[in-house]
Amino acid sequence: MSKKKIATVWLGGCSGCHMSLLDIDERILDVAKLADIVKCPIVDGKELPEVDIVLVEGSVTSDEHLREILHIRKQAKALVALGDCAVTSNITGMRNYFDLKEVFDTAYVNAVSNDKEGSVPDHPELLKLRDKVVPLQEVVKVDFVIPGCPPDADTIFYVLFEFLNDRIPNLSEVKKLRYG
Amino acid sequence: MPKISVTIDDKKLDVDVGKTILEVCKENGIEILTMCHLKGLTDVGACRLCLVEIEGVNKLLSACTTKIAANMIIRTKTEKIKRYQRITSELFFAERNHVCSVCVANGKCDLQKLGYKTEMNHIRYPYLFPECNVDTSHPWYVLDHNRCIMCTRCVRACGEVEGAHNWNVMNRGYQVRIISDFDTPWGESVTCTSCGKCVHACPTGAIWPKAIVQGQLEKKPEIIGELVEKRKMNL
Numbered sequence: 001m002s003k004k005k006i007a008t009v010w011l012g013g014c015s016g017c018h019m020s021l022l023d024i025d026e027r028i029l030d031v032a033k034l035a036d037i038v039k040c041p042i043v044d045g046k047e048l049p050e051v052d053i054v055l056v057e058g059s060v061t062s063d064e065h066l067r068e069i070l071h072i073r074k075q076a077k078a079l080v081a082l083g084d085c086a087v088t089s090n091i092t093g094m095r096n097y098f099d100l101k102e103v104f105d106t107a108y109v110n111a112v113s114n115d116k117e118g119s120v121p122d123h124p125e126l127l128k129l130r131d132k133v134v135p136l137q138e139v140v141k142v143d144f145v146i147p148g149c150p151p152d153a154d155t156i157f158y159v160l161f162e163f164l165n166d167r168i169p170n171l172s173e174v175k176k177l178r179y180g
Numbered sequence: 181m182p183k184i185s186v187t188i189d190d191k192k193l194d195v196d197v198g199k200t201i202l203e204v205c206k207e208n209g210i211e212i213l214t215m216c217h218l219k220g221l222t223d224v225g226a227c228r229l230c231l232v233e234i235e236g237v238n239k240l241l242s243a244c245t246t247k248i249a250a251n252m253i254i255r256t257k258t259e260k261i262k263r264y265q266r267i268t269s270e271l272f273f274a275e276r277n278h279v280c281s282v283c284v285a286n287g288k289c290d291l292q293k294l295g296y297k298t299e300m301n302h303i304r305y306p307y308l309f310p311e312c313n314v315d316t317s318h319p320w321y322v323l324d325h326n327r328c329i330m331c332t333r334c335v336r337a338c339g340e341v342e343g344a345h346n347w348n349v350m351n352r353g354y355q356v357r358i359i360s361d362f363d364t365p366w367g368e369s370v371t372c373t374s375c376g377k378c379v380h381a382c383p384t385g386a387i388w389p390k391a392i393v394q395g396q397l398e399k400k401p402e403i404i405g406e407l408v409e410k411r412k413m414n415l
Contacts, residue, residue, distance in 0.1 A: 084281055087302045091279060096309040132309075137302060145302045149281035172299040179292055180280025 004052040004164055006031075007039035008082075009072060011065045012092045012133065013058025015041070016150040017083035021055070023153035024160075031157075034164040048075045053163050055082040055156075059089045060134050064127040073140040078163060081136045082156070084149040084179060091149075093133045100131050144169065148178045184250040189257060201243035201254060202230055212256055213265055213297060215290060215383055216331035217244045219405030221340055227331055228268055229294070232256050240264065266298040274305040275354060277312060277326040278384075284324075285385030288397045291329060308354060315360070317367030321379055321389055323358070328386040330356055334378035337404050346372040358386075377404060 010018060018041060024031070031037075039048055048054070048068075054076040060066050073079060084090035095103045109118045136142050146159055155176040162169035171177045183194045188201075188210055195204045200223065205212050215227035225242035232243045235253035240261065255261070272278070272291060280286050294300075312325035335347040335358065346369050350359045360366040379387050380400050388397055 081302070088273070089307065090281060093307065093309070094277070094279060094282075096307070097277070097311050135302070137304075138306070142302075147301055171301060172296070175296075177296050177299065177301060179295060180283065180286040 004035040005038045005050070006035045006053045006055070006160070006164075007037065007048055007051045007076070008041065008055045009039070009048070009057065009068070010041040011056060011058035011068065011086070012061035013083060013085040014091075015057070017055075017057040017085075017156075020148075020150035020153050021082075021156050024157040025153070027157050031160060031164065048072055050075050051077070053078045053080060053160070055080045055160075056086055056136060057082045059085045059092045060130070060136065060139055061092055062127040062129050066130070066139060069136060069140055078143045079136075079140065080159065080163075081142045081145045083151055084147055086136050087145045087147045088179070089133050089135045093135075096132050100129060103129075146171070149180050151178070152176065184248070186248055186250070186252045186254065188254045195248060197248070199248055201232055201241075201246050201248050201252075204248050205243060205256065210256060212243055213294065214244065215294060215329065216333060218333050218337070218381055218401055220408035221333065221336040221381075221404060224332060224336070227329070229265055231261055231264055233258055233261060262298070266300055269294050269298045269300050270303045270305055272329050273300075273303050274307050276308070276310060276328060279326075282394075283327060283385040284388050284392065284394050285327070285397050287395055288399065289385060290383035291327075310354065315366050316390075317365035318369075318372070318374070319367065320374060320391070321366070321376070321387060323360070323366055324386050324388070325357060326386075327384045328358055329384060330358070331383060332358075333381040333383065333401075334358065334387055337377040337381035338372075341404055341407055342373060342375050342377050344371045344373050344375070347378060377407075380404065 008018065008021065038051060048071060054072055056069065056072060056079060060069055081087050085092050104120045108120045111118055144159065146155060148155065155171065158174065158176060159169045181196045184197055185192060185194050188205060193208055202212055202217060213229040215229050217223055217230065223244035225245040228242060230243040231240035233255040234241060278291065280292060315323040332349060335349060338347045339345040346360055348359050350357050350363055360369045361371060366372065379389055380403055
């Protein structure tokens with residue numbers, strides 16, 4: 001059996017899910033026996049190659065995230081939404097109750113830490129925030145979800161290990177379903 | 181008391197007349213999901229989780245408000261019911277802003293537990309993201325509309341057990357809200373006795389005491405039923 005290719009991606013999230021992924025500790029060696037990790041947030045910015053499994057942390061908050069997730073969907077055989085932000089939009093979605101302008105003004109113009117008058121950064125290289133934050137399944141087909149903020153390392157390892165051994169994981173059966 | 185025979189989940193039972201399907205199921209160890217039911221309070225059938233199938237009735241009926249009748253054939257765990265229960269729990273989450281990770285009730289919440297029981301792993305409906313107020317005007321307690329599921333357990337605990345009737349319900353549909361007195365800040369209420377029964381009756385993080393931090397919320401909803409029982413005693 002040839003080795004599978006896996007990748008992890010960090011969209012609109014706090015990277016806590018990746019921290020939790022790292023908490024699988026030495027079990028990463030079991031993963032490495034079965035798969036090559038071809039891309040993760042700490043490697044250089046090449047586009048995602050074709051992979052068997054991709055774990056996506058975070059929600060879709062900007063035009064860049066949208067472009068990225070559409071590309072990921074084309075490249076990945078199995079797309080796994082990792083963590084509450086990817087599954088429910090969670091904390092990143094808390095700005096959805098407000099107008100985008102109000103959000104920007106709160107952060108940059110009226111911020112209490114401003115020494116003098118603030119202004120909203122507007123460089124063409126910067127990503128453009130979307131009006132509303134959406135979870136992954138609103139823009140692409142998601143094959144599996146791991147809710148949790150963050151999900152347990154045990155849960156992440158369980159899902160990864162099942163997929164790598166060509167089995168479909170079941171979170172509710174093993175009582176690993178959790179939010180928050 | 182006269183007995184009648186019914187069949188619940190293919191089990192033949194002889195039960196007392198005058199009871200609800202939910203009461204009969206509880207007495208016989210048949211698990212039924214509930215949110216708005218609380219022992220000691222009048223049942224209102226608000227949450228629609230305890231729906232059961234009754235042979236000959238072409239719609240699902242709530243077990244908490246339907247009285248048991250002779251020869252009823254009731255099913256509580258069909259695929260249809262399970263599907264509806266999952267839809268209901270998803271709609272709870274989609275209707276208001278239930279952000280578990282920053283909620284004071286995280287890990288101690290009946291709504292979370294309901295999600296696990298109905299195997300809800302994501303929500304298939306668009307979130308409404310309504311703008312909800314948080315009323316912190318009461319010296320000891322907080323009312324957070326973001327986490328409210330409109331089970332009205334607080335309304336009934338306040339009206340029926342405490343007798344203060346501080347809480348009530350305003351508006352309809354997705355604009356429905358719990359209100360204190362005539363929609364005035366809770367801290368200014370002239371009817372609230374600050375007894376805390378609503379705090380314990382609330383199944384989520386919608387009403388909670390200020391003196392706690394996340395993960396330490398301890399609610400004892402069973403005290404409502406115990407109080408009601410104690411009052412019936414002739415001491």
